[in-house]
Amino acid sequence: MTPHDHFNALVALERPIATLNDGRGADPPGRLHQARSPRRRRRVGVGAAMLTTIVAAAVLVSAPTTSRASVPGVDWTNLPAESVDLTSGWAGGACDGDAPVLCTTLDGEDQGIVEHLEWLVEEGDLAADLDASIPVRQALAAEAGRYHEAIRADRGTVCPDLSYIAEPTVGATVAGLDGIRYGFEMFEGNRVVERTVGFMTVRQAAHGAVVDVVAATEINEGACISDEGLQPFRDGSLADFEPVLAQLVARSTFGTGSRPVPQLTEDLTVPMGDRVAVAVAMSQLARPEDGGTETVLIARDDQFADALASGGLQGALDAPLLLTGDDHLDERVAAEIGRLGAVRAIVLGGEEAVPERIATELRGLALTVERVAGADRIATSLAIADMIGPRIEQVVLVRAHGDETDPSRAWADALAAGATAAALEAPVVLTTEDVLDPRVAGWLQAEVMDNGLQSVLVAGGEAAIDRPVLQEIVEIGLGVDRAHGDDRAGTAVELARRRGMPAAELVDTVIVVDGSDWAGGMTAALASDRLVAPVVLTGNTMPAATTAFVGDADVDVVCIARAAACR
Numbered sequence: 004m005t006p007h008d009h010f011n012a013l014v015a016l017e018r019p020i021a022t023l024n025d026g027r028g029a030d031p032p033g034r035l036h037q038a039r040s041p042r043r044r045r046r047v048g049v050g051a052a053m054l055t056t057i058v059a060a061a062v063l064v065s066a067p068t069t070s071r072a073s074v075p076g077v078d079w080t081n082l083p084a085e086s087v088d089l090t091s092g093w094a095g096g097a098c099d100g101d102a103p104v105l106c107t108t109l110d111g112e113d114q115g116i117v118e119h120l121e122w123l124v125e126e127g128d129l130a131a132d133l134d135a136s137i138p139v140r141q142a143l144a145a146e147a148g149r150y151h152e153a154i155r156a157d158r159g160t161v162c163p164d165l166s167y168i169a170e171p172t173v174g175a176t177v178a179g180l181d182g183i184r185y186g187f188e189m190f191e192g193n194r195v196v197e198r199t200v201g202f203m204t205v206r207q208a209a210h211g212a213v214v215d216v217v218a219a220t221e222i223n224e225g226a227c228i229s230d231e232g233l234q235p236f237r238d239g240s241l242a243d244f245e246p247v248l249a250q251l252v253a254r255s256t257f258g259t260g261s262r263p264v265p266q267l268t269e270d271l272t273v274p275m276g277d278r279v280a281v282a283v284a285m286s287q288l289a290r291p292e293d294g295g296t297e298t299v300l301i302a303r304d305d306q307f308a309d310a311l312a313s314g315g316l317q318g319a320l321d322a323p324l325l326l327t328g329d330d331h332l333d334e335r336v337a338a339e340i341g342r343l344g345a346v347r348a349i350v351l352g353g354e355e356a357v358p359e360r361i362a363t364e365l366r367g368l369a370l371t372v373e374r375v376a377g378a379d380r381i382a383t384s385l386a387i388a389d390m391i392g393p394r395i396e397q398v399v400l401v402r403a404h405g406d407e408t409d410p411s412r413a414w415a416d417a418l419a420a421g422a423t424a425a426a427l428e429a430p431v432v433l434t435t436e437d438v439l440d441p442r443v444a445g446w447l448q449a450e451v452m453d454n455g456l457q458s459v460l461v462a463g464g465e466a467a468i469d470r471p472v473l474q475e476i477v478e479i480g481l482g483v484d485r486a487h488g489d490d491r492a493g494t495a496v497e498l499a500r501r502r503g504m505p506a507a508e509l510v511d512t513v514i515v516v517d518g519s520d521w522a523g524g525m526t527a528a529l530a531s532d533r534l535v536a537p538v539v540l541t542g543n544t545m546p547a548a549t550t551a552f553v554g555d556a557d558v559d560v561v562c563i564a565r566a567a568a569c570r
Contacts, residue, residue, distance in 0.1 A: 073088070073089065073090040073508045073509065073556070074089050074090055074247055074250040074251050074254070074508075074509050075087055075089075075251075075254065076251075076254030076255060076256060076263070076264075077095075077105065077251055077254065077255050077256070078255075078256040079103045079119040079215075079217075079255060079256065079257055079258075080103070080256070080257070080258045082096070082097035082103060082104075082105060083095075083096050083097060084096065084097055086108070089107075089247050089251070090247055090508050090509060091247070092109050092110045093107060093108070093109055093114075093244060093247050094107065094108050094109075095107045095108070095117075095251075098116060102118070103118065103119035104116050104117070104118045104119075105117045105118075105119075107244060109240060109243070109244075114236055114237075114240045114244065115219060115220075115221065115235050115236030115237070115240060115241060115244075116219070116235070117217060117218070117219040117248065118217070118218060118219075119215065119216070119217050119255075119257070120215070120216040120217075120218065121213050121214065121215045121216070121257065122213065122214050123210070123211055123212070123213060123214075124205065124211065124212040124213065124214055125211075128145065128146070128149065129142060129143075129145070129146045129214070132145060132146075133205065133212065138181070138319065138392075138394075138428070139180075139181040139182075139204070139205050140174050140181050140182070140183055140394070140395055140428050141392075141393060141394055141395065142205075143172075143182065143183045143203050143204070143205070144172045144183055144185075144394075144395040144396065146203070147172045147183060147185040147203070148172070148455070150185070151169040151185075151187060154167075154187060154199075155167045155169075155187075158189060158197075158227040158228075161227040161228075162189070162225075162227035165189050165190065165191055165196065165225075165227065166189065166190040166191075167187060167188075167189050168187060168188045168189075168190065169185075169186075169187045170185065170186045170187060170188065171395075171396050171397055171457045171458045171482065172184070172185045172395050172396055173395060173396075173397055173427050173429075174318070174395055174426055174427035174428045174429065175202050175204075175249065175252070175253070175426070175503075176253045176264065176426065176532065176533075176535050177202050177203065177204035177215065177217070177252055177253065177255065178204060178206065178215065178252075178253075178254075178255045178256060178257050178261040178262065178263070179253075179261060179262030179263050179264050179533075180204045180205070180206055180261070180262055181204065181205075181428070182202055182203055182204030182205075183202070183203050183204075183395060184200070184201070184202050184249070184503075185200075185201050185202075185203065186198065186199050186200040186201060187199055189226070189227065191225050194223070194225075195221070195223060195239070196222075196223050196224065196225040196226045196227075197220070197221065197222055197223070197226040197227065197228070198220065198221040198236075198241055198242070199218060199219070199220045199221075200218065200219055200220075200241065200245055200248065201216055201217065201218035201219075202216065202217045202218070202248075202249075202252040203215070203216045206257060206259075206260030206261055206262075207260045208258065208259040208260045209259050209260075213257075213260065215257045217248075217252050217255060219235075219236060219241055219244070219248060220235050220236065220241075221235055221236040221237060221239070221240070221241035221242075222235040222236075222237065223237060223238060245503070246500075246503050246504070246505050246509060247509065248503075249502075249503025249504075249509075250503060250504070250509040250510060250535070253503075253535045254511075254535075264511070264533075264534060264535050265291065265533065265534055266511055266512075266559075267511075267512055267534075267559040267561070269559070270559055270560045270561070270562070271284075271288070271559075271560075271561045271562070272562045272569060273285075273523070273561070273562065273563045274565075275517055275520055275522075275523065275563065275564060275565065278304040278305075278326050278520075278522035278526075279304050279325075279326050279327060279328070279333050279335055279336065280335065281326075281522045281523055281526060281563060282304075282323075282324060282325050282326040282336075282522065282526040283325065283335050283336065283339045285323065285324075285523075285526040285527045285529070285530050285563075286299075286323035286324075286325060286339055286343070286526075286529075287339070287342075288527075288530040288534070288561065289323055289529040289530035289532075289533050289534075290323060290343055290529075290533075293342050293343075293344065294342075294343070294344035295343075295344060296321065296322070296323070296343035296344055296345050297320075297321070297322075297345060297346055297347055298320045298321070298322040298345060298346075298347040298348070298349060299322055299323055299324075299325055299339075299340055299343065299345045299347070299348050299349070300313055300316060300317065300320075300322050300323065300324045300325065300348075300349050300351060301325055301326075301327060301336075301348050301349065301350045301351065301357060301361070301365065302324060302325075302326055302327075302350075302351040302352060302356075302357065303326065303327070303328070303329060303352065303356050303357055304326035304327055304328055304333075304522070305328070305329075306352070306356055307413070307414055307521040307522075307525065308352070308356075308379075308380040308383070308413075309351040309352030309356050309357075309376070309380065309383050310324060310326075310351060310521070310525045311380055311384065311401065311403070311413070311414060311417050311421075311431070311433060311525070312380075312383065312384035312387045312388070312401075312417075312421075312430070312431040312432065312433055313351060313387065313421065313431070313525060313528065314399075314417075314420065314421025314422060314423070314424040314425045314431050314525070314528035315387070315388070315391055315394075315399065315421075315424035315425060315427070315428060315429050315430045315431050316349070316387050316390060316391055317421075317425045317528045317529040317532070318424065318425030318426060318427070318428045318528065318529065318532045319391045319392075319394070319428040320349075321529070322349070322529070323339075323343070323526070323529050324525060324526045324528070324529070325339060325340070325526075326522060326526065327357075327361060329356075329357065329358055329361070331360070331361070331364065332361050332364040332365060337364075337368060340365075340368055340370070341368070345370060346369070346370060346371060347370060347371045347372075347373070348362075348365045348370045348371070348372050348373070349372075349373050349374075349375060349390070350362055350365075350372060350373070350374045350375070350376075351375060351376070351383070351387070352374075352376050352383065353374070353376040356376075357374075362374065375387055375390055380403055380433055381403050381433045381434065381435075381440050381442060381443065382442065384403075384430075384431060384432050384433040385432065385442060385443065385446050387430065387431070388430030388431075388432055388446070391428070391429075391430050393450075393453070393454035393455075394428055394429060394430065394454075395427065395428065395429065396455055396456055396457035396458060397427055397429045397456075397457065397458050397459070397460055398429055398430050398431075398432055398447070398450070398456065398458075398459050398460070399420050399423060399424040399427070399429050399430070399431045399432070399459075399460045399462060400431075400432055400433075400434060400443075400459050400460065400461045400462065400468065400472075400476075401416055401417045401420050401431055401432070401433055401434075401462045401463070401467075401468075402416065402433070402434065402435075402436045402462075402463060402467045402468050403433035403434060403435060403436075403440075404435070404436070411518060411519055411521075412467075414521040414524070414525070415463075415467075415491040415494075415518055415540075416462040416463040416467055416491060416494050416495075417431070417462070417521075417524070417525070418495065418516055418518060418521065418523070418524025418525065418538060418540065419462070419494065419495035419498040419499070419524065419537070419538045419539065419540070420460075420462035420498055421524065421525055421528040421538075422498070422514070422524070422527060422528045422531035422532070422537065422538040423460070423462075423486075423498045423499075423501055423502055424528070425528040425529055425531060425532040426502050426531065426532045426535075429460075432446070432447075434468065434472060436466075436467060436468055436469055436472070437469045437471065437472070438469075438471060438472060438475070439471075439472045439475040439476065444475060444479065447459070447476065447479050447481065448479050451479060451480050451481060456481065457481065457482060458481055458482035458483065458484060459476050459481050459482070459483055459484070460484050460486060460501060461473065461476075461483060461484065461485040461486065461487075462486055462487075462494060462498060463485075463486075463487050463491075463494055464485070464487035464488075464494070467487070467494075468485075473485065484501070486498045486500070486501055488548055489548065490546065490548065491518055491540055492518070492539065492540040492541075492546035492547075492548040492549050493546075493548035495537075495538060495539045495540045495548075495549070496537075496539060496548050496549065496551075496552045498537075498538075499537035499538075499539065499552070502537065504537045506552060506554065506556065507537075507552055507553045507554060507556035507558050508554065508556040508558075510535060510536060510537060510558060511534070511535070511536070511558060511559060512534045512535075512536035512558060512559045512560070512561060513536060513537060513539060513552075513553060513556075513558050513559075513560055513561070514527050514530065514531055514534075514536050514537065514538045514539070514560075514561045514562075514563070515538075515539055515540070515541050515549070515560055515561070515562045515563070515564060515569055516538060516539075516540060516541070516562075516563045516564060517540075517541055517542060517563060517564035517565065518540040518541070518542055519542060522563075523563030523564070524538055524540075524563075527561075527563065530561070536561070537552075539552055539553070541562075541564050541569065542564075543565070545569075
């Protein structure tokens, strides 16, 4: 029996729907749903051209580099026969047999296996959701919920006294496509006896819509399924491997319909000062191909309040954030809209921020124009959240205001939080720092009741969002995860960790922005998502937290700052 057969026995009950084996063997027993028919989806089969140059005003390109991250991509249709080094002592290679199974080692010791599963989408709940044009991540989050119900019921028949905890379903980039990360843990006391981590996406192949899953399971003594003959991750090694797995999955290739993560051919330095030029450069970094972009976001170049919560919307709509002055639509923005081929513009803020004459000029470019605004920046963030709609089960919470002595406190944590929200396609919601804004509290309660919201990711320490705010969130019935460091640069690094990026050696590209200005980080959210590149902060000099994060990693750097502060 091959490791693939062993692993199939392990995950047979954990497959949400039947696999499409492409000649790799019969469908496993215990499947939860029947095979499903091809359906339409958003953002599939889109070819991403190699990034060569960024054409924008005031963009300087530094010396070329051939840098590559430590974690390579994996073509699951042609796994490497020889073991390849990953990072931190980890290596992986094809297991024995023809199945798409990756065997992993740590310092030469066998650890566990990771398998690629795929199946056609034909009929059932997932197919119905996709056919109704529900965004892919939201549809997959619902499928993950059905998966949890089935696994919980199955394991409960054998081990009714063990605790089953479903991890929050969060967004992930899987083979360059919208996807999710999901998983569960089963506990006996404080000890994990079974743990699964899976990444799921949908791609448009020649024979129809296909669901791809890359999954790994850890089995320890006391698990509710037999581990005889299995080679699962054991004794916590899956948790150690998970950051590597997240980056490996982001670069995976599954065959027809995959969209490889774009790679830079050289470092880029985008000078600060001209915010319109910065926004255009980030748009071109995120969407280097001409045409194919349906929506753009428009905000003022001299007011940040309405752009504070734009990160999640950028990711959800695949829409770059462009900035303009209030006298007229900047001609560089008009040119970029034309290059993108956009047909829809969403204006962030009321007429006092972006006058109606700007909206009229946008309509003159044959765009449908919508405006999203509230009475203040907190209300605007909730209006943007509603535009995103019911999403996966997480919200990113950021403080709303700075102070007279340091206005940058208002956006310091939002720079990296927006990039994280774009990757999760999660709403960014603003609040006052000492108490949870009552409007936000009411919105969160409604999301818990109506849409299954599970948790809040808080960006920043107690100086940004005080402890009583977290207590109010807990009383609403939500889990709370605070990402914070010793300073704002440390908080940006912690937000990168929430995306499975604990160090720069696990990524191909790092986006470095000067935290003294808001435009770089806020307009980089979509590029951060599409390039799977964390946003970290710099200033007059490189902060210690950023220096430690980047280390000696051989990565491409997109720097929106003074050139001297980029390395």
